[in-house]
Amino acid sequence: MNVTWDHEILLLLGGILALLVVASVTGWWLAQRLRSETGRAVIANFNARTKSWWIMTAVFVAAMATGGIGSVLLFALLSFVALRELITLTPTHRADHRTLFWAFFVFLPVQYLLVYDGWYGLFAIFIPVYAFLFIPARSALAGDTQDFLARTAKIQWGLMIAVYCVSHAPALLMLEIPGYAHENAKLLLFLVVVVQLSDVLQYVFGKTLGRRRIVPSVSPNKTWEGTIGGIAGASLVGALLWWSTPFGFWAALAIALTINLAGFAGGLCLSAIKRDLGVKDFGTLIEGHGGVLDRIDSLCFAAPLFFHITRYFYT
Template sequence: MNWDQELIGLIGGVVLLLIIASVLTRFLLAKADGEGAKNTLLNVKARTQAWWGMVVIFTLAILIGKTGTLLLFGLMSFMALREFITLTPTRPGDHRTLFWVFFVITPLHYWYLLTDWYGMFSIFIPVYAFLFVPMRSALSGDCERFLERTAKIQWGLMICVYAVSHAPALLLLEIKDYAGQNAKLLFWFVVIVEISDVLQYIWGKTCGKHKIAPLVSPNKTWEGLIGGGVCTVLIGTALWWVTPFSPLRAAGMSALVVIMGFLGGLVMSAIKRDRGVKDWGQTIAGHGGVMDRIDSLSFAAPIFFHVTRYCL
């Protein structure tokens, strides 16, 4: 195991942030009057508590190393896909396809990462699985809404498995003068994605007025995006020393993560709204389902991965 001082510092910083958040929520809750403010703060409290759990699990996985990290992200993909397909009306004719998707394609995809098979990792789902899904469904002989059903399963695979897996794939990148330190880059990326979500939420709740897409997500405001975005870029830049980037590049990469995360959240909200639900599930108290927590990550990860790979 590699006890990297900078990684320990990063973990310590996150823990400190959580302590501050927990104390602050408790303090505000004691002083809050009014039903609305109290309910918001109770939700914030539940979210903070869940954050403790998520931070502990993620830190453990990172410290265990590549296997632990891949196992964690693999499980998250599995659970997100489960939520995604549950909300997607499939037909009995898709049953066996779904068995393959969950129990063969998803584990295989992560296995390619485990064995450093980069070529197969990048084409397995977009090429092999993409073609396999309609073939298997056609064999079961149900034509009703065929293209729609197939497209939805392919989409679920692309977002929940393929896109999400680009976060742990950061461990595979060969970066000059950064060998053996990729876990820090992954940690930085996840911290920035999630902090961007949290800060946009806080800015939106406190001074959000102008809605960006009221029909898709009434909680997303310009004030939230700009306030939260600027703060996130500042934090990301201040932490440039754990990344292989220069301060300027770290700022650019943080901005990229903010924008992709925001748009990812918007897209996933549009799907939820169309299906008439507020959350993807109820696995994580206060947050909703797994997909509610990683919607921004799933859109930010592939772009972040490829830009990093191209630039360094």
């Protein structure tokens, strides 16, 4: 797992930097101009989000700069925080204590060791097979049968979303793509940029043009206008970044569209979980965004698809 910096990756990073500068300047300018109470609140949130984006970008780039190990560690940490946010909000029983210990301190680290090691065969089945069978067995040993199926499912689902799905992002670094050796960092960057840009554009289009809500009972902020605008915009940007990937222009467009649709599904499912648990956000770690899981909800669903499409067609 070796990552090199070529002019393409510098170009990508330059693009992100330009985008952040534009967002900061626009936010600053709007904050000077807007007078209405609601307008100012929206801009204050926008500026808090932009500020957090600067920090998130800096952390992500610093992790990438250390090569494979930094990215694997960063995503392992994100998984840890996301799993913690999810399980904290999900009611579990006293009898689940040791099962949860296994989830946090055995399954999570092992999954990321498998990513670092590049052991695809076990990486792909470790959680869905071994962890999934171990969890109910360990809880059954604790002797509490009340809500057994629901309790088991909550822990399994938590591991699935927060650990298994997320681990597919740094797993991109282990793919061996002919003619693309040591360039995989750009794939990870492509995934994160396209998916997060889709979120940002859905937010921007939603705030400006959003009228008709898609599923108001699940997510009051998701509108047809915002979603279509955001997904179309981010997919187009993904296509225009084809030169940094092993994909051609049209393939890049199709792949970007696919991961954006998956990302939309991820956002929707995690919103449904939040409504079910009766909370607005999963946490408070990232100012303006909520918790880590609120920020990576789309990535959770997009990463496995992106990984497998790339692996199937390009390795």
